[in-house]
């Protein structure tokens with residue numbers, strides 16, 4: 001039986017509901033066990049005890065509709081799949097229909113756990129229910145989609161600006177049963193502060209993490225919603241400390257734009273994340289919101305075939321990431337065009353040496369460059385010119401030779417001419433001038449194709465203007481193309497470092513150079529892409545004809561748009577088409593952990609979104625050591641457009657205790673950072689333990705203690721009512737009791753390794769962050785503890801600190817903070833220390849030199865205090 005309850009409070013009185021972490025004084029949350037739970041607040045004229053039942057009635061109707069629609073969708077899908085397609089067009093249309101039905105089905109299935117989460121009562125008497133997807137019953141709107149304009153006040157109404165609302169209600173559903181309603185009543189002048197839908201928010205945040213991010217449409221806060229619904233144009237930067245919901249905001253914004261902006265839907269959204277692991281972590285959010293026109297990728301994944309390249313060393317990453325590298329690549333390619341000896345290029349034709357003078361080569365280069373921007377296209381023009389010149393030189397030489405021969409036989413030729421004049425009939429009519437010219441042309445054309453097919457000439461042309469793949473171009477550039485002229489910004493030693501990478505496997509840092517080279521070369525993705533391009537041109541041509549011949553359409557839609565719409569019913573789905581095509585441009589680009597991108601990587605993204613409709617989220621304080629910390633404006637210089645900056649200020653992930661504990665680090669990394677607020681408190685003071693992870697079986701004790709601690713979390717209130725921020729002493733006392741309990745539990749669990757603690761695994765998540773993940777995994781294996789480096793759903797995940805970016809777990813142990821700071825930088829340590837939603841434990845032998853400040857529970861040995 002789920003706990004049920006209701007809370008009511010006056011609406012927040014501030015424009016931006018702020019100062020969370022301090023729930024409103026008059027807020028109350030109750031559950032089924034508290035006697036007056038359902039009778040504390042009046043709301044909308046219906047006695048409170050009945051409100052759960054009233055909502056349940058509506059929710060039941062919605063579930064009935066949902067079930068019906070799911071059934072119908074399944075029938076329509078199988079009918080569509082069973083349909084015979086007469087031709088390619090019909091097949092494409094059928095596939096598109098199946099995909100559309102599938103996307104709707106996925107969205108409804110994801111919505112099933114909470115098909116309704118909000119209820120608005122408006123002053124005008126209208127009552128609206130909100131959900132993750134819209135649902136109708138005939139003409140009646142049972143649920144409106146959270147992105148519809150009418151849903152906006154749910155996220156933004158305040159006591160000062162109620163936007164026509166009488167009441168805002170957050171509804172919590174478990175197993176199709178309404179278990180909570182939290183009301184904000186408008187029109188009351190009482191001054192209340194806090195987050196909106198606080199009860200629902202705290203319940204959502206207190207749930208155990210399961211290795212996957214979930215959508216948060218039910219509890220989006222107003223500062224987040226403002227970003228989600230911000231205008232699409234331009235580059236919007238969202239700066240925020242760890243856990244402030246940047247990823248949540250970015251993904252909900254993608255869903256919002258796909259719903260509201262047809263241009264975005266047509267071209268799709270690109271979401272860039274720092275690793276494949278992170279992309280798996282966020283992978284459920286957009287499908288849960290019914291959105292499939294989304295490509296998620298790492299930067300490296302944008303070049304098909306390079307999605308799993310490794311990282312570069314910090315030095316190589318820094319050198320290759322600099323924007324000057326773009327000029328270096330371009331300069332190198334230009335230097336390959338038409339290079340020859342000072343006097344020109346000598347080649348052999350028909351046993352003779354032929355010189356193409358340098359002046360001729362230079363003018364061919366100039367001509368080619370004015371005709372085409374891309375290396376490969378310009379090369380064709382250049383080759384045409386040189387072949388023409390070569391043919392002319394050879395033909396001239398032949399003619400000169402003939403002249404020589406003729407002059408040697410002048411007397412004989414004179415006699416022959418006289419004989420011919422005497423007896424014209426004997427030798428036929430004499431050719432006139434025109435015939436001779438035509439014959440000369442034919443001879444020259446033939447000569448030209450012989451020259452063009454000659455291996456020696458082909459080789460010479462390749463030397464003069466090489467045909468290259470991006471990989472060949474970058475390899476040659478690294479190996480031989482970095483000198484004072486092409487790369488004056490690099491020292492001799494730096495050039496050597498880069499040259500060493502020429503023959504090594506590509507790294508993430510090399511990918512933007514390859515992309516830059518591909519762009520400059522004008523590389524076609526593949527035959528398929530070329531074919532697709534031809535098809536596109538044909539479609540546009542056809543669309544133009546359609547527009548011209550259909551009355552009333554001209555001016556309403558462009559041929560390109562019409563062609564794109566036709567293309568939507570085409571072959572593969574958008575995500576597959578876009579990912580396979582390096583030159584695809586997106587309707588919107590979202591970049592997570594954006595502080596990590598180098599200028600060269602920004603150039604890659606700029607090419608993929610020429611209209612610069614981007615949402616960039618990140619935290620300057622979390623920037624890796626190899627990148628210079630700078631302002632966002634400096635960071636994004638390569639986008640060549642001034643960004644708008646928004647800042648998130650409330651931590652949703654970690655409890656107050658952890659936010660306080662990492663404050664000194666934050667201050668050191670970003671002295672100008674505002675103090676971060678936290679939504680909740682757990683009472684668990686982070687532990688700083690003197691010890692080593694393989695000493696005294698500490699690791700085993702921690703791993704198993706945490707497994708045991710999960711049951712305690714529920715039993716002692718975590719996950720229930722919002723815990724208010726307590727006095728530090730009280731929290732500390734509780735933390736000590738907790739840690740002792742953990743130690744005891746750990747000891748018990750150790751004695752009974754396959755017992756209760758094991759059985760509870762999977763309820764909460766744990767991560768161990770260390771510089772030696774392989775060694776720790778081996779230790780855990782010996783201890784018989786299940787752990788994984790990749791599977792975030794594993795009961796225990798072992799990660800290197802840099803791999804923890806963007807992720808979160810209920811319980812986190814960070815091993816050897818000083819070494820992490822020394823080897824990976826302070827910012828990476830900060831990342832590691834901010835991953836926990838419940839408890840944080842730091843283990844290191846001896847004193848910790850990094851200044852972690854006073855808000856830690858320092859212990860001699862973890863678990864034995």
Ligand SMILES: Nc1ncnc2c1ncn2[C@@H]1O[C@H](COP(=O)(O)OP(=O)(O)OP(=O)(O)O)[C@@H](O)[C@H]1O
Nearest residue numbers: 216219220221242243244245246247248652653806
């Ligand atoms: N409005 C919200 N309702 C419910 N949960 C939320 C809300 N906002 C954020 N969260 C939760 O808070 C946690 C942190 O959010 P998120 O990962 O988006 O933070 P972040 O700013 O991207 O952190 P980092 O800088 O570490 O990447 C997640 O569990 C997320 O689901």
